[in-house]
Amino acid sequence: MSFKSRTGKIFSALTLTLSLLGAPIAQADTTLRIGNQGEPASLDPHFLSGDWENRIAGDLFMGLTTEDPEGNAIPGAAESWTVSDDGLVYTFKIRDHKWSDGQPVTAQDFEYAMRRILLPETAAEYASLLYIIKNGEELNTGKAKPEDLGVHALDDKTLEITLKGPAPFLISMLTHYTAFPVPKHIVEKYGKDWTKKEHIATNGPYKLVEWLPNTHVKVTKNEQFWDTANVKIDNVIFYPQEDAAALIKRMRAGEIDCIYKFPSGQIDWLRQNMPEETKIAPYLGTYYYPINTKRAPFTDKRIRQALSMAIDREIIMDKVLKTGELPAYSMVPPGTSNYKEPSYVTWKSMPMADRITKAKELMKEAGYGDGKNLKVQLRYNTDDNHKRIAIAVAQMWKKIGVETELFNSEVKVHYAELKQGNFEVARAGWVADYNDPQNFLFLLESTSKSLNYGNYDNPDYDKLMEEAYLESDLKKRAQIMGKAEAIAMEDAPIIPIYYYVSKNLVSTKIKGWKDAINDTHRTRWLSIEN
Structure with missing residues (x-):
């Protein structure tokens, strides 16, 4: 018998003996x-x-x-x-x-x-x-x-x-x-x-x-x-791969332990095949489309309002996502601390058919219609959910005479372009850094620079937000921010799409x-x- 064989058997015997005696055995790094x-x-x-x-x-x-x-x-x-x-x-x-x-x-x-x-x-x-x-x-x-x-x-x-x-x-x-x-x-x-x-x-x-x-x-x-x-x-490895479907395959093969933000299109399959790993929970965040308010013709508030009104959010929730998201009609999600209720868009309860009619009227007032269509480039970063939502939105905008070009890029490039203002309409999302309405509403302040992707600039909005910073009474503070949000929802520098839920595989x-x-x-x- 070789020395290697003898030492291997001795080590195995020693390991078994120690385990039987209750002695600790060194564990491999996790x-x-x-x-x-x-x-x-x-x-x-x-x-x-x-x-x-x-x-x-x-x-x-x-x-x-x-x-x-x-x-x-x-x-x-x-x-x-x-x-x-x-x-x-x-x-x-x-x-x-x-x-x-x-x-x-x-x-x-x-x-x-x-x-x-x-x-x-x-x-x-x-x-x-x-x-x-x-x-x-x-x-x-x-x-x-x-x-x-x-x-x-x-x-x-x-x-x-x-x-x-x-x-x-x-x-x-x-x-x-x-x-x-x-x-x-x-x-x-x-x-x-x-x-x-x-x-x-x-x-x-x-x-x-x-x-x-x-x-x-x-x-x-x-x-x-x-x-x-x-x-x-002991160790953590973060993989930047953006192809969620490929990541799911790697997870099933034992190469990945956790995936953040699985695509909603996979939910039926995941519930059947990976129910214990699928984690869906309430999440304080808003999925929205910023509009470049400094680029014509989107300088016209009527066009921004029409684009928002024409999106059937309920269809996106029920037919595209199917993972429990709620349709969004405000920047601040419901249930946010230190806030009674968000200031929703005024047409939130309007039937969809009436919204389409009103959106067409707004587009006509802005100079479109009767054969003259608005052409829009809609940008989104690589993700199956973003793509599917963008395709659905493009179909909805057709009803009000809007032709949509979809443009995709990886997340790093996408957000770099948004921060530079190189877009017309784009996909974005915001998750609260802290549970307070100010953390959502500050994004629309003119001083927020590169986080205010659409370059929204309303002095009345800024003034109210400044007042809110200085107000110590929480009730009055909430009322002030509510007025500010109402101004922004009327100006429509963003299109709220849905309020998030977290969707992870663990x-x-x-x-x-x-x-x-x-x-x-x-x-x-x-x-x-x-």
């Missing part, structure tokens, strides 16, 4: 493989804008607050905080923890990060989310200095944030990647290259192993994370997955049972 359906634009939290990027960033970094398994805000990098009587000053105590390179995470890292994302030269697309901070907008528009921002490190472990007005959503908002810290000592040393594998340091439960563009992003457990002892999954071996209103499922709460 790896979670995610069909993420999107290539990240960056790993720098200041240059992200999509939920597919949020899944990666949320494993690598942790803000002052973070999400529990159900998506609720809980203490994160801050172990506690206090709030002044007027609700304008929050004082956070930073917990003792380190960056993945062993350097302490300090209040100065948060101060540096929030100043950095708001600097005009950073050109962060999501900076306006932090405008609630005192002098946030002023810094972002070059009217204030970094030291004027209402974020100050009082010492290494104490961070003070001063707001320009009461913000009942602040603790929830701070879970978002715009409020994540960045390692000041590394960013200042390496500049834009700080996120490269050989440089990057993170304070979340995972750290970067490799990023092969258009192939995968791999992260591994961060031994410096303050709660690493309770992180059960392997039965993944434990700890819970329904979350924001569809955020951080890996630190999950485990794998093989």
